[in-house]
Amino acid sequence: MSTRKLLSTTHFHPIPLIVRNSIQLVQNCTTPPNPPFIPKGPSVLATTLIKSYFGKGLIGEARTLFDEMPERDVVAWTVMIAGYTSCNNHTHAWMVFCEMMNEELDPNAFTISSVLKACKGMKCLSYGRLVHGLAIKHGLDGFIYVDNALMDMYATCCVSMDDACMVFRGIHLKNEVSWTTLIAGYTHRDDGYGGLRVFRQMLLEEVELNPFSFSIAVRACTSIGSHTFGEQLHAAVTKHGFESNLPVMNSILDMYCRCSCFSEANRYFYEMNQRDLITWNTLIAGYERSNPTESLYVFSMMESEGFSPNCFTFTSIMAACATLAFLNCGQQIHGRIIRRGLDGNLALSNALIDMYSKCGNIADSHQVFGGMSRRDLVSWTAMMIGYGTHGYGEEAVELFDKMVRSGIRPDRVVFMAILSACSHAGLVDEGLRYFKLMVGDYNISPDQEIYGCVVDLLGRAGKVEEAYELIESMPFKPDECVWGPFLGACKAHTFPNLGKLAAHRILDLRPHMAGTYVMLSNIYAADGKWGEFARLRKLMKRMGNKKETGRSWVEVGNHVYSFVVGDEVGSKIEGIYQVLENLIGHMKESGYVPDLDCLIYDLEDGT
DNA sequence: GTAGGGTTAG
Numbered sequence: 001m002s003t004r005k006l007l008s009t010t011h012f013h014p015i016p017l018i019v020r021n022s023i024q025l026v027q028n029c030t031t032p033p034n035p036p037f038i039p040k041g042p043s044v045l046a047t048t049l050i051k052s053y054f055g056k057g058l059i060g061e062a063r064t065l066f067d068e069m070p071e072r073d074v075v076a077w078t079v080m081i082a083g084y085t086s087c088n089n090h091t092h093a094w095m096v097f098c099e100m101m102n103e104e105l106d107p108n109a110f111t112i113s114s115v116l117k118a119c120k121g122m123k124c125l126s127y128g129r130l131v132h133g134l135a136i137k138h139g140l141d142g143f144i145y146v147d148n149a150l151m152d153m154y155a156t157c158c159v160s161m162d163d164a165c166m167v168f169r170g171i172h173l174k175n176e177v178s179w180t181t182l183i184a185g186y187t188h189r190d191d192g193y194g195g196l197r198v199f200r201q202m203l204l205e206e207v208e209l210n211p212f213s214f215s216i217a218v219r220a221c222t223s224i225g226s227h228t229f230g231e232q233l234h235a236a237v238t239k240h241g242f243e244s245n246l247p248v249m250n251s252i253l254d255m256y257c258r259c260s261c262f263s264e265a266n267r268y269f270y271e272m273n274q275r276d277l278i279t280w281n282t283l284i285a286g287y288e289r290s291n292p293t294e295s296l297y298v299f300s301m302m303e304s305e306g307f308s309p310n311c312f313t314f315t316s317i318m319a320a321c322a323t324l325a326f327l328n329c330g331q332q333i334h335g336r337i338i339r340r341g342l343d344g345n346l347a348l349s350n351a352l353i354d355m356y357s358k359c360g361n362i363a364d365s366h367q368v369f370g371g372m373s374r375r376d377l378v379s380w381t382a383m384m385i386g387y388g389t390h391g392y393g394e395e396a397v398e399l400f401d402k403m404v405r406s407g408i409r410p411d412r413v414v415f416m417a418i419l420s421a422c423s424h425a426g427l428v429d430e431g432l433r434y435f436k437l438m439v440g441d442y443n444i445s446p447d448q449e450i451y452g453c454v455v456d457l458l459g460r461a462g463k464v465e466e467a468y469e470l471i472e473s474m475p476f477k478p479d480e481c482v483w484g485p486f487l488g489a490c491k492a493h494t495f496p497n498l499g500k501l502a503a504h505r506i507l508d509l510r511p512h513m514a515g516t517y518v519m520l521s522n523i524y525a526a527d528g529k530w531g532e533f534a535r536l537r538k539l540m541k542r543m544g545n546k547k548e549t550g551r552s553w554v555e556v557g558n559h560v561y562s563f564v565v566g567d568e569v570g571s572k573i574e575g576i577y578q579v580l581e582n583l584i585g586h587m588k589e590s591g592y593v594p595d596l597d598c599l600i601y602d603l604e605d606g607t
Numbered sequence: 608g609t610a611g612g613g614t615t616a617g
Contacts, residue, residue, distance in 0.1 A: 047608040078609040113610040145610050152611075180612040215613040250614040281615040288616095315616045347617045354617085378617050 043069065047076045054083030074100075074108055082114040090121030107134065109143040116149035125157035147171050148181050155185025161194065180212045187220045195220030196229065211242050215251040222251075227259035250278050257286025277307055285316045292320035296329070311345045318351035327359035343371075350378045357386030377408055384417040393425020400434070412444055419453035423460055431457040452481035459489025468498055480506050480513075487519055496527040514546055 046069050053062035066072065066080055077100040084093035097115045100107070107115070112135045119128035132150055135141045141150070147167055154163035164185050171178055179202045186194030199217040202209070214237050221230040234252050242248050249272055256265035269275075269283055280302040287295035299317055303309070309317070314337055321330035334352060337343050349372050356365040369375070369383045380403040387396035400418045404410065415438045422431030435454050438444045446454070451474055458467035467486055471478050483502045490499030503520035506513060517540045524532040540546075549564045587594075 044608050049608095051608070073608095075609045080609095082609065108609080110609045115610095117610080143610095148611055175611095177612045182612095184612060210613095212613045217613095219613075245613095247614045252614095254614065276614095278615050283615095285615060310615090312615045319616080350617050376617085382617085 043071055043073055043076060047079050050076065050083060051079050054079075054086055057087060059084070059087055059089065072103075074105055074111060077105060078108070078111045078114055081111065081118065085114060085118045085121060088121065090118040093118035094122065094124075094127060106138060107140070109140050109146050112138075112140050112143075113145040113149040116146070116153045120149075120153045120156045123157050125154075128153040128157050142172075144171070144173065144175055144178070148175075148177050151178065151185065152181050155181070156188070161185055161189075161191075174207075176208065176210055176213065179207055180210075180216055183213065183216045183220065187216055187223055190223050192220040192222070192224035192226075195223070209240055211245040211248045214240070214242055214245075215248045218248070218251040218255050222255040222258045225259055227256065227261050227264075230255040230259060244273065246274060246276055246279070249274075250276075250282050253279060254282045254286065257282065257289075260290060262286070262290070277310060277313070280307055281310070281312045281316065284313060288316045288320045288323075292323045295320045296324075296326075311342055311348050314342065315348050315351045318348070318355045322351070322355040322358040325359050327356075327361060330355045330359060344373065346372075346374060346376060346379070350376075350382050353379065353382040353386060357382070357389065360390075362386055362390045362392070375406075375408075377411060377414065380408060381414050381417050384414065384421060388417060388421025388424055391424055393421045393427045393430070396421035396425075397427065397430055410438075410442060412438075412447070412450065415442075415444065416449060416453050419450070419457055423453065423457040426461055428457060428461045428463065448476075448479050448481040451478065452485055455482055456485035456489070459485055460492070462489075462493045464489050464493050464495045464498060478505070480509050483509075487516070491519055491523060494526065496523050499523045512543070514540065 046065055050062045050065055053059070053065065062080070062083055066076065069076060077096065080096045081093045081100075084090070084096060093115065097107075097111070097118070100111070112131060115131055116128060119125075119131060128150075131153075132141070135146055135150070140146050147170070151164045151167045154167060155161060158164065164182065168174070168178060168182050179198065183195045183198045183202075186192070186198060196217065199213065199220065202213065207213075214233065218230060218233050218237075221227070221233055230252070234255075237243055237248055237252065249268075253265055253268055253272075256262070256268060265283065265286060269279070272279065280298070284295045284298050284302070287298055295316060299309070299313065299320075302313070314333060317333055318330060321327075321333065330352075334355075337348060337352075342348055349368055352368045353365045356362070356368065365383060365386045369379065372379060380399065384396045384399050387393070387399065396418060400410070400414070403414070415434060418434050419431050422428070422434065431454070435446070435450075438450070439446065444450075451470070455467045455470060458464070458470065464486075467489060471482055471486060474482070483505045487499055487502035487506065490496070490502055500520065500523060503516050503523065506516045507520075510516070517536055521533050521536040521540075524530070524536065551562055551564050
């Protein structure tokens with residue numbers, strides 16, 4: 001007998017395991033009444049169970065039970081839609097809604113607001129507009145939950161905030177959620193000023209402020225990088241008595257970190273009277289961006305205080321290991337990720353690809369990439385960058401085409417990755433083909449960085465004059481992203497006049513870039529212009545301008561040894577000079593001739 | 608028995 005039949009009868013029947021377990025589950029959640037528990041009705045019981053299943057992530061069980069229900073009312077359908085959305089399965093939520101419409105059931109305000117959340121999750125404006133039409137048809141626009149969900153959907157799916165604002169203006173009795181949804185709409189699209197304008201309006205209209213409004217307003221300050229506004233809001237948070245609200249405190253901590261106010265962030269962190277995992281993750285992520293060593297230290301402190309890391313923590317730690325090239329540490333954390341069963345997490349896998357690649361282990365990057373059951377644009381980009389930096393241009397090209405075939409639309413960053421890969425592998429024609437594809441087929445307008453990649457592509461291959469023609473043809477004034485690689489090409493392929501031009505353009509834009517002075521003085525030296533060479537070096541000394549020293553590091557056992565040219569490291573790491581000799585031997589065999597001139601000039605200057 | 612806005616990553 002099917003569960004559908006079983007639920008539709010009041011007679012005694014052997015109960016299938018799934019329903020017996022489900023009834024047990026409900027009975028465990030409530031105080032058993034006396035006389036024995038009698039469910040209100042099969043539909044209500046099943047609906048409760050479905051919600052409970054979704055809450056535990058048991059999506060398959062929820063669907064089976066729903067399919068077996070004899071009668072499915074609007075509440076049951078809504079629970080399914082909301083359940084799928086709560087598990088980030090927006091496509092299934094939408095499919096359930098379509099099924100419901102096919103059965104000619106009328107949606108209510110709960111259904112509409114739930115399915116709008118699914119449209120938002122899918123970022124699908126056309127579906128959202130369709131639901132808006134249905135809401136009007138059923139007289140459900142005007143319900144505050146529906147209007148707020150409409151605003152949220154339009155704010156997420158539209159190019160501009162116009163539609164969201166139109167819905168907002170049409171709400172007669174706006175509540176706090178209406179206001180915070182509008183602020184969040186601006187803020188999440190990185191329009192912090194827009195978000196703060198709405199927040200100010202909220203203050204002027206004397207809308208009651210709550211922790212939600214403060215945390216999103218603080219996020220708006222963060223997005224514009226204004227710690228001045230952030231500090232004012234921090235004071236306002238205290239004035240309104242929300243200084244002990246943990247999400248608000250976490251957003252303030254995040255603001256100080258992202259505005260690079262680390263002494264304030266640190267002080268604030270130590271003064272916090274309560275901390276949760278998000279607090280620690282915020283500080284770890286904050287340090288990861290500017291001081292990865294410190295982020296590893298905070299991580300160890302977090303564990304010693306008994307907090308267990310999650311996907312967010314591990315992602316930041318992986319990024320820190322990548323920046324520091326701590327392969328051993330990264331491998332150990334990877335082991336922990338596998339033991340914790342977190343290796344299926346998309347963002348974490350993306351961070352692992354990046355970590356292995358930046359630590360020089362491209363084979364393991366490839367292994368992580370190959371083992372992923374789901375990949376997004378970031379996964380493909382990380383792998384392509386890995387191939388590119390390791391000189392595997394053809395593999396990167398192959399990967400790009402495979403990605404497009406899998407249905408993922410490339411963005412600006414992927415094009416930068418593929419152009420850079422072609423550039424380092426000398427694949428000039430391939431690179432130029434991608435440049436044309438980007439503009440022609442994908443309608444992406446090249447910006448400074450993209451032009452910089454194409455100039456680098458041409459320049460590295462010795463096509464310096466073509467690179468210059470490209471710069472001349474740019475529709476806007478080139479900046480250092482373009483002149484920088486061009487200068488490198490002029491130096492490498494001995495085009496002193498164009499090199500001087502590039503260096504002067506960079507110095508006009510960035511007068512304190514020591515590397516440019518060094519490069520320019522070396523161009524003068526190579527051209528025999530010793531007077532100019534000496535003048536520039538004196539100028540640098542007068543300005544106190546010193547080129548940042550190139551630093552290398554090597555991980556041996558549990559230690560990381562860091563050194564600059566001339567450091568005595570031999571006593572610390574036996575055999576390092578032997579390895580160096582081997583490397584030099586390989587380089588000579590490959591026909592590499594070092595540019596000793598530059599080295600001599602740098603040493604003469606003591607830099 | 609059903610629906611909302613805020614904090615951490617890539």
